[in-house]
Amino acid sequence: MKLQQLRYLVEVAKQGLNVSDAAEALHTSQPGISKQIRLLEDELGVQVFVRNGKRVVDVTAPGKEILKISERILREAKNLKRVAEEFVNEQEGGLVVATTHTQARYALPPTIHDFMQRYPGVKLSIKQGSPTQICEFVMDGSADIAIATEGIDQFPELAMLDCYSWNRSIIVPDNHPLLDLKGQLRIEDVAKYPIITYDFAFTGRSKINRAFESCGLAPNVVLTAIDTDVIKTYVGLGLGIGIVASMAFDVKRDVGLFAIDASHLFEPSTTHIGIRRDAYLRGYTYSFIERFAPHLTRAVVDAALNNKGED
Amino acid sequence: MKLQQLRYLVEVAKQGLNVSDAAEALHTSQPGISKQIRLLEDELGVQVFVRNGKRVVDVTAPGKEILKISERILREAKNLKRVAEEFVNEQEGGLVVATTHTQARYALPPTIHDFMQRYPGVKLSIKQGSPTQICEFVMDGSADIAIATEGIDQFPELAMLDCYSWNRSIIVPDNHPLLDLKGQLRIEDVAKYPIITYDFAFTGRSKINRAFESCGLAPNVVLTAIDTDVIKTYVGLGLGIGIVASMAFDVKRDVGLFAIDASHLFEPSTTHIGIRRDAYLRGYTYSFIERFAPHLTRAVVDAALNNKGED
DNA sequence: CGGCCTTACGCATGACGTAATGATT
DNA sequence: AATCATTACGTCATGCGTAAGGCCG
Numbered sequence: 121m122k123l124q125q126l127r128y129l130v131e132v133a134k135q136g137l138n139v140s141d142a143a144e145a146l147h148t149s150q151p152g153i154s155k156q157i158r159l160l161e162d163e164l165g166v167q168v169f170v171r172n173g174k175r176v177v178d179v180t181a182p183g184k185e186i187l188k189i190s191e192r193i194l195r196e197a198k199n200l201k202r203v204a205e206e207f208v209n210e211q212e213g214g215l216v217v218a219t220t221h222t223q224a225r226y227a228l229p230p231t232i233h234d235f236m237q238r239y240p241g242v243k244l245s246i247k248q249g250s251p252t253q254i255c256e257f258v259m260d261g262s263a264d265i266a267i268a269t270e271g272i273d274q275f276p277e278l279a280m281l282d283c284y285s286w287n288r289s290i291i292v293p294d295n296h297p298l299l300d301l302k303g304q305l306r307i308e309d310v311a312k313y314p315i316i317t318y319d320f321a322f323t324g325r326s327k328i329n330r331a332f333e334s335c336g337l338a339p340n341v342v343l344t345a346i347d348t349d350v351i352k353t354y355v356g357l358g359l360g361i362g363i364v365a366s367m368a369f370d371v372k373r374d375v376g377l378f379a380i381d382a383s384h385l386f387e388p389s390t391t392h393i394g395i396r397r398d399a400y401l402r403g404y405t406y407s408f409i410e411r412f413a414p415h416l417t418r419a420v421v422d423a424a425l426n427n428k429g430e431d
Numbered sequence: 432m433k434l435q436q437l438r439y440l441v442e443v444a445k446q447g448l449n450v451s452d453a454a455e456a457l458h459t460s461q462p463g464i465s466k467q468i469r470l471l472e473d474e475l476g477v478q479v480f481v482r483n484g485k486r487v488v489d490v491t492a493p494g495k496e497i498l499k500i501s502e503r504i505l506r507e508a509k510n511l512k513r514v515a516e517e518f519v520n521e522q523e524g525g526l527v528v529a530t531t532h533t534q535a536r537y538a539l540p541p542t543i544h545d546f547m548q549r550y551p552g553v554k555l556s557i558k559q560g561s562p563t564q565i566c567e568f569v570m571d572g573s574a575d576i577a578i579a580t581e582g583i584d585q586f587p588e589l590a591m592l593d594c595y596s597w598n599r600s601i602i603v604p605d606n607h608p609l610l611d612l613k614g615q616l617r618i619e620d621v622a623k624y625p626i627i628t629y630d631f632a633f634t635g636r637s638k639i640n641r642a643f644e645s646c647g648l649a650p651n652v653v654l655t656a657i658d659t660d661v662i663k664t665y666v667g668l669g670l671g672i673g674i675v676a677s678m679a680f681d682v683k684r685d686v687g688l689f690a691i692d693a694s695h696l697f698e699p700s701t702t703h704i705g706i707r708r709d710a711y712l713r714g715y716t717y718s719f720i721e722r723f724a725p726h727l728t729r730a731v732v733d734a735a736l737n738n739k740g741e742d
Numbered sequence: 743c744g745g746c747c748t749t750a751c752g753c754a755t756g757a758c759g760t761a762a763t764g765a766t767t
Numbered sequence: 768a769a770t771c772a773t774t775a776c777g778t779c780a781t782g783c784g785t786a787a788g789g790c791c792g
Contacts, residue, residue, distance in 0.1 A: 186511055204497065
């Protein structure tokens with residue numbers, strides 16, 4: 121049994137049981153993969169893949185187990201390399217942060233700025249995607265940590281760390297009637313106007329829905345966007361009022377727009393970091409996390425990684 | 432990085448940093464190991480072993496991490512093979528049970544008898560040792576499950592399953608004054624006579640000590656043995672009275688000896704099964720466990736294996 | 743000097759790429 | 768006909784064993 125064979129196995133499964141695609145992904149020849157998989161199957165005495173004539177069409181029952189274990193082995197092998205790298209030069213390496221627009225645009229910049237100054241040797245990259253996508257990036261190893269408000273709890277294999285809580289604001293254009301409102305803003309006031317907010321499954325959208333539902337109101341959502349900049353643009357055009365994360369409003373930059381605090385209308389949301397429990401984290405990764413959320417010290421993170429269940 | 436290289440690494444560490452011994456243990460040449468380890472170190476860019484001139488004298492800090500991960504990888508590789516075997520023929524394979532004398536002699540025989548009839552294709556073997564030894568057998572993979580009363584809780588990496596509780600009896604030779612005692616046996620009565628019982632760290636010995644201590648008594652232990660047969664022999668010779676596991680007394684075989692129930696004098700002991708949490712168990716292993724302790728169904732065992740902490 | 747690790751060298755296995763064949767849709 | 772996997776084959780890498788060479792106690 122060789123590590124390569126396991127790599128082939130896993131890649132074929134990953135590529136939807138297509139050996140040719142796996143070969144391409146691994147920059148090798150397709151017959152090589154075919155043969156190695158066959159050799160491994162011979163050695164184990166079990167078929168991993170079901171072949172219909174000469175086509176791979178399914179994974180056998182033992183194959184499923186074998187794939188699971190193979191993935192674990194490969195992941196550990198990767199960890200091994202990381203441990204070595206860590207000791208070779210703890211100031212250099214890579215760090216891939218998968219996150220959503222809101223985090224990347226409003227929450228992360230100061231952290232990233234500091235981090236890059238402190239660790240100039242680390243190749244930091246940000247991978248933007250939907251909450252589900254970024255979790256999958258972390259799951260399949262193409263990103264190290266996920267930062268998002270939604271979706272991380274869907275993946276039991278990811279440890280979830282609370283970073284910070286935040287509230288929402290209503291943003292309106294100049295001269296909007298809501299600005300003249302006497303007393304505290306009520307949800308009924310908000311529901312009167314066409315609403316522009318986040319796409320479902322993004323940036324705490326579920327809490328917004330729930331707030332209206334619990335009052336028996338049906339908000340008139342005229343536009344859903346993935347990022348706050350789009351929302352602001354359309355609010356500026358007078359299409360409706362925006363419900364956005366408070367941190368996304370900048371009184372200086374967002375000329376012609378006004379924010380009204382809505383903390384009391386919607387439950388606060390919490391932004392989380394998601395990390396594979398079986399990942400080995402480089403020292404600077406802990407440092408990055410702690411810069412982003414100071415209470416998440418290395419000890420706290422390690423404790424969360426070792427907890428099997430929820431935090 | 433290759434699996435063999437990891438195997439070499441781990442074996443050298445296991446053999447007390449002696450490359451030649453590792454070579455012998457793995458049935459290969461010593462220069463081969465030397466070279467492969469060097470190649471791996473080159474690839475990783477880190478020394479795993481500290482060499483004093485041409486002698487391996489220590490493990491480096493990264494080496495410790497690397498060894499830990501390597502062991503995990505090799506264990507998973509072993510599991511992979513087992514999974515395959517399980518599917519090739521679920522009726523055949525090996526099962527190594529590490530246990531103490533008392534279990535092997537008195538508790539296990541019926542289980543083993545049944546098991547061998549049901550699974551004639553399984554090569555069952557019993558490895559006898561001290562509680563600590565048998566746990567180490569399971570830890571290093573030379574046994575699959577440990578069955579013992581003492582010691583398993585010392586190893587956090589082993590899942591511990593309760594099997595059954597048992598009590599003790601006092602065994603005395605014919606015509607012993609304790610046989611004429613009116614009323615219930617008291618611990619003070621026992622303490623009057625020279626005592627023969629288990630060696631420390633064996634078969635619930637700690638509970639025996641505690642019972643005397645809590646009454647402020649100092650028992651006169653004249654002989655400690657590892658197994659009950661030795662205890663009985665000396666009781667028969669009149670050297671003293673025995674304190675043994677009740678199940679170890681057989682009214683038919685043990686002629687000339689008499690047992691007096693002592694459940695009320697000593698806390699009951701519980702016999703446990705210890706299994707590595709990261710082991711893959713063959714189907715018949717679950718069956719063996721369930722035969723031994725019927726409440727330990729496959730589901731119960733799996734649940735215990737997946738629990739990180741204590742049961 | 744004796745154990746112990748490394749270097750040097752040669753062989754043989756085997757991993758991989760190219761080309762050709764066969765099966766499936 | 769196109770796609771995709773297997774078989775066949777040649778080449779090159781490399782793992783491993785033997786023999787020789789230093790280092791340490």
